[in-house]
Amino acid sequence: MTGAGTGTSAPRSLAEALRGTDDDALAELLRLRPELISPVPGDLAQLAARAAGAPSVSRALDRLDRWGLQVLEAVCAATDPATAAEVHSLLRPAPAAAVRAALDRLIAMALVYGDDERLFVVAGAREVIGPHPAGLGPSADVLLGWFGSARVQALFEDMGLERTDDTAAAIREYVAFFADADRAAALIAQAPRAAREVLDRLTWGPPVGAVPRADRAVRAETATSPVEWLLAHGLLVATDPGTVVLPREVSLHLRGGRAHRQVEPVAPQPADGIVVAPQRIASTAGAQAFALVRAVEDLLDSWGLDGPPVLKAGGLGVRELKKAAAALDTDEVAAAVVLEVSFAAGLVGRSGDLDDRWLPTPAYDGWRQLDPADRWVSLADAWLRTTRVAGLVGSRDDRDKAAAPLGPDLDRTLAPEVRSAVLGVLAAAPVGTAVAADAVEAALTWQRPRRPSRLRHGLVGWTLREADQLGLTGAGAISEPGRALLASADPDRLDHAADLLEPLLPQPLESTGGATVYRFSESSVRRALDAGRTAADLHAFLAGASRTPIPQPLSYLVDDIARRHGRIRVGTASAYLRCDDEQLLSELVGDRRAGELRLRRLAPTVVSAQAPVDAVLERLRAMGYAPAAEGPDGAVLIRRPDSRRAPAHQRPPRLVTEAGAPTQTLRAAAVRALRAGDRATQAPRGAVVAGMAVTSGVLPRTAASMTLAMLREALEQGRPVWIGYVDTHGSLTERVVDPVRLEGGYLTAYDHRYEEVHTFAVHRITGVAALDDEPA
Secondary structure, three states: OOOOOOOOOOOOHHHHHHHHHOOHHHHHHHHHOHHHHHHEEEEEHHHHHHOOOHOOOOHHHHHHHHHHHHHHHHHHHOOOEEEEHHHHHHOOOHHHHHHHHHHHHHOOOOOOOEEEEEEEHHHHHHHHHOOOHHOOOHHHHHOOOOOOOHHHHHHHHHHOOOOOHHHHHHHHHHHHHOOHHHHHHHHHHHOOHHHHHHHHHHHHOOOEEEEEEEEEEEOHHOOOHHHHHHOOOOOEEEEEEEEEEOOOOHHHOOOOOOOOOOOOOOOOOOOOOOOOOOOHHHHHHHHHHHHHHHHHHHHHHHHHOOOOOOOOOOOHHHHHHHHHHOOOOOOOHHHHHHHHHHOOOOOOEEEEOOOOEEEEOHHHHHHHHOOOOHHHHHHHHHHHOOOOHHOOOOOEEOOOOEEEOOOOOOEOOOOHHHHHHHHHHHHHHOOOEEOOHHHHHHHHHHHOOOOOHHHHHHHHHHHHHHHHHOOOOOEEEEEEEHHHHHOOOOOOOHHHHHHHHHHOOOOOOOOOOOOOOOOOOHHHHHHHHHHHOOOHHHHHHHHHHHHOOOOHHHHHHHHHHHHHHHOOEOOOOOOOEEEOOOHHHHHHHOOHHHOOOOOOEEOOEEEOOOOHHHHHHHHHHHHHOOEEEEEEOEEEEOOOOOOOOOOOOOOOOOOOOOOOOOHHHHHHHHHHHHHHHHHHHHHHHEEEEEEEEEOOOOOOOOOHHHHHHHHHHHHOOOOOOOEEEEOOOHHHHHHHEEEEEEEEEEEEEEOOOEEEEEEEHHHEEEEEEEOOOOOO
């Protein structure tokens, strides 16, 4: 696309501008406006049509910040086509560099095209911006163009201008009059005080007002009201029987030649942020992060034993939420956040049986094996990306139905964007500065001015509160682990965040109670081993807890159970059994009591089972074995055997209404397809056969020997060619192809018109022609 400052001749259309740009600029356009390649247009003309359409333009404008919108409105308010100098003048006193940067971005987004002397706005942008860009009314050529000669003469006479029968000349004179500050000021100085007050109300928009019989003929000597005086002197113009408008030229004079009352090239900065000591931020964030991990563990461990019922409509009941809050020693708002974060991370789900309950998922067991910092990172990252909004719990919809935690009514597609933006504002503030909620919202309003909503207002407050609860912030300022999570361009951001959090976490404390009487059995020893203790740990614990020597039968019991414990390991592959003792596995496979597990030997030391992990563990224990559950990494899972699990399932879906940024590979492929499609549509006018130009509609024709030679040459050089081809129905077609292979009388090539690899019979090819680099 022709850049704003290139100085080259301006293109006549957006399609022409796209054809004149390079591949990098096209790829950047697709990055900035990803909806343009869903699906990939057939050629650049189709891309231009889609880019200029109002629906796509509206989505693009939603991504513009306030400064970008102000510059676009200034281009719309200027003459058509505008000049860069005129746009800069309308945006005084903004720096020229800021105007240039915004113009370049608008051109990169295909909202504006052209050069410094001729800037055009795509039709869809004018439609979305509306008839009053920056609160300015229509220009004089629109308003006076339908005036009759007699009315123009009367208007000019009352304005003190020379009468003319040429409407076009009259419009030019009207524009020149208000461009002359002295003459315009002299006319307005004559206005009655009430008429000036009307102008003051309309100056900064909206520029329209309702007036009965507005289109009636009025003259200065007969004007009986302020509005009639303004109509008679051309300061207001009637657009229909009930509406008057302030012409754009009059508005700009009253505004001092500026399009906006206040230009905002940079985001508003927090005026008085609270400075927090780095140590306080770190300690507070670390404590909150540790508390979150412990809360998830405590809650889901208890739910594994006695999960709460699922409501008929989905979600968790009010009474169960209160019980969860009491168990976590917190309020219901904070408890809802713990629940939703666990759900977003895939750690809790529904059992799905007749007694439908909320239970930990198998993923929870793997999560428990992670270090505390890694556990926190998985929770915090899930919160950042989820579309579920815990702050909506308890709110009521149009049917007065309350939203329940874990229920189906908490998804909002705007949530991830707002969370990232809020934390981005905190990260952009000086290090250690806590930013107030109203200052954060002001910054977000500048970043996305077209998306104000009551939901976004609520999301800002909820995000700040939840970020503090999760440990992403400490005392209102962003923590270093939180800052690391925001670095989306860093592929190792999760590991980096965990490394930063590790030294901030408080050390676990241990305490002992008074004397206690313990009863030991095979089951109690096995439960201790299931919980991760070793035989040595148990012996050391008993020796330290008892004032007398440990009874020999107890020592034998511990050693015997420990020797058998974990010899068989059960995994989560529906499930599998693994044991180094091949003979033991053979006995197990042949045991009729294990028939319901439908065991099948996969390897000498591995057996698969067609039953859930919990069922396999329960059956093997009933048969007298002491199996241990195994995680994906082969480590023994630490979990009570009577703890239930929900079936394995994916994390809750993240609702998306906007296409994500396409990858660099996809953008490059799309650009290649667009160029190829454009060559296909332009080829008949730009192809050359045997050194002679081919007119439109004439297929290339070459001798068989030349056809083969040209195909081999194109194959060696890796360049596309234009061919004529007779299909199996006898129809003559033209194709632009990239040769891939030529052998056995067949050409294998990528057909750009149909965007697929196709095999062509060489004897059906009527001829081959090279493509011009610049089609006519």
